[in-house]
Amino acid sequence: MKAVQKILPDSERLIEAAAEHFVVTARSAIAKRGVFYVALAGGSTPKGLYQKLATSPYVEQIDWARVHIFFGDERCVPATHDDSNFKMARLAMLDHLPIPAENVHRMPTESGDAAEVASRYEATIKLVMEDKPFDLVLLGLGPDGHIASLFPELRHLR
Incomplete structure (x- = not known):
């Protein structure tokens, strides 16, 4: 995969470029394999x-019936909680798309136990994707420089 660097003048141009890239990537994956797998950022x-x-x-x-949405990171809070990345994505996008509910694979955060949530979600990803790769993984950048809720000061990341 070739890395491409783009410098855009403002956030609106960045959003437009990202939306265009999303569409091109989705259409390409659907044309090649009949499905588009994407992991959303929180x-x-x-x-x-x-x-x-x-x-x-x-x-x-985009043929949204052929899109499968996953989440690259999530907080262990209920899906209705204001800190839920799923809730943000649902309100901002998912509620407004003609995507089948069964194609949206959120992390099962109800248990609150991060290890259990991660294990169950890994099983879901394997079951749905059958060892196929993601076509697109979105990563956000937090104000402190963290990506995908990975904080370098955490012991288990060293």
């Missing part, structure tokens, strides 16, 4: 992208 960074994808002309450019 936090506030991707919210503008999600809102943009739920509007015309972007929403009409």
Whole structure:
């Protein structure tokens, strides 16, 4: 995979470029394999992208019935909690897309036990994707520089 660097003048141009990349990647994967697997980012960074994808002309450019949505990170809070990345994605985008509910695979955070949540979610990903790779993984960047809720000061990441 070739890395491409783009410097854009403002956040609106960044959101448009990201939406266009999302659409191109989705359409390409669907044309090749009949399905598009994407892992969404959490936090506030991707919210503008999600809102943009739920509007015309972007929403009409993807066969949402062939899209499977996963989450690259999540907080161990209920799906209705204000800190839930799923809730943010649902309100910003998912509620406005013609995507089948069974194609949205959220982390089962109800138990609150992070290890159990991760284990169950890993099993879901393997079952749905059958060892196929993600076509697109979105990563947000937190104000302190963290990505995907990975904080370098945490002991278990060393």
